Amino acid sequence: MSYKTVLVALNEINRLDALNAAAARIAALDGAFVRGLYTIPAAQIYPSTGFEAVPQMFEGHQTFFKNNLPKVRNAFEAAMKQAKLEQEFVSVEGRSPLISDEIISHGKSADIIIASATDPSEVSGVELDCIERILVGAGRPLLVLPRSNEHKLDLDRIVIGWNGGREAARSVFDALPLLRAAKAVDVVCVDSKNEERVTPEQPGRRIVATLQRHKVKAEARTMESGGESAGKALLKRAAEIDAGLLVMGAYGHSRLREFVFGGATRHVLDDMTRPVLMSH
Template structure:
């Protein structure tokens, strides 16, 4: 079963060219329908403080997204038309100021989502934890683009992070439509020498055999971390081979545990330098 509908979230207006490029790349590679989603958030209402009787209302984000709506729609439709893709565009006037809520609701009816991380050094009007909210809530695979750089998505060389866990299995099989059309897929097992059960075996061989039966051009590789955590190791491996996409599970631990103790998902999202497909 392949992807039939891609949903691309367009509220990161400053990353619109990169979002459109990724969506059209996937649409072309898989022959899918592309849905553009643009959310006009509700005004932000803050409770009154001190002796003020009326609550404070902030309309800045809503005004910003209303002002950019026509431009976003025009660029989305032009990009899809240029590539000859089937598409539709949805502008949602939200009842809440949380953009992620609408993306999660709409995204549950898509096969895969395309989103961008939010630049922590800029105020873009999108929630700082937008990607985390979507990953945890949507129940679908999400292709996440970095908030800076070209963010070019390529299926020439794909790195799959594999540890045998639930989230790794979910993301790997969620990514199957992309893995089938990739020129090369590398299943990476980080620090296999630390797992006694893997001695005298090829790390990742079981999942590689399954992927090969699906027609995936796959190879396996153990990757010592040299003291790095798994997220760092995956990014370094992707750098080493020039991967155009990383596939990995998201939040094998709770978000709170990752926030307190660190974790692969949190590290990769904060240091992301290329597209990554994540599933939770």
């Protein structure tokens, strides 16, 4: 397996350099094609608060993204040219105010999607639950970059969160091109004695053996959470060994207009300190 089409979502303008660098790094593994997607969202429509029974339109975030289009295009094309990668920049007029709708639509025909976590402290125009929407809707592996620039994508050392579940299995095999590029991969089972799906004897043994057949330099590890979320434990392990990437399943579903995720997934989404590849 290899990635042949990489989709990078470019609407988090403050993270352009990191997004372009991550796309170039992943595409360079096997000469993949990179599509840079930039969405001009549709104007938001709100009910009128006056006496007239007509909706009011808010076009502020739409104008923001229109004004930044040249900057985003130039940054993307320059980064891909420098990396000598085949690329295409796509600017689309969104069918809705939700940028995630277009990422999901385009992402379904890509091998992997790259996006940045949205910073709630900044007014970027991107919906705060954009990552959650992509995870549930796209059906593709999603590489999420953290909100800050402290940690860029580094494939030398990777941590896998393994509990034997369907989502964990999917994330591991979705991440194979990245895992093969790593110098060391830790397959970490958190609180393995409490997890029935993990092999009781030598947790992680079978998945590590499979990865090794794929030429992945993988080893099984166990750790106790100490009563904390498994997500917090995985982030702690990644920090201890300065891993450049965490791979894990995304456990959750959508319910009406909200997204309900398991404790480990929710913690990592809220507090990620380094890039995370998730599959749902």
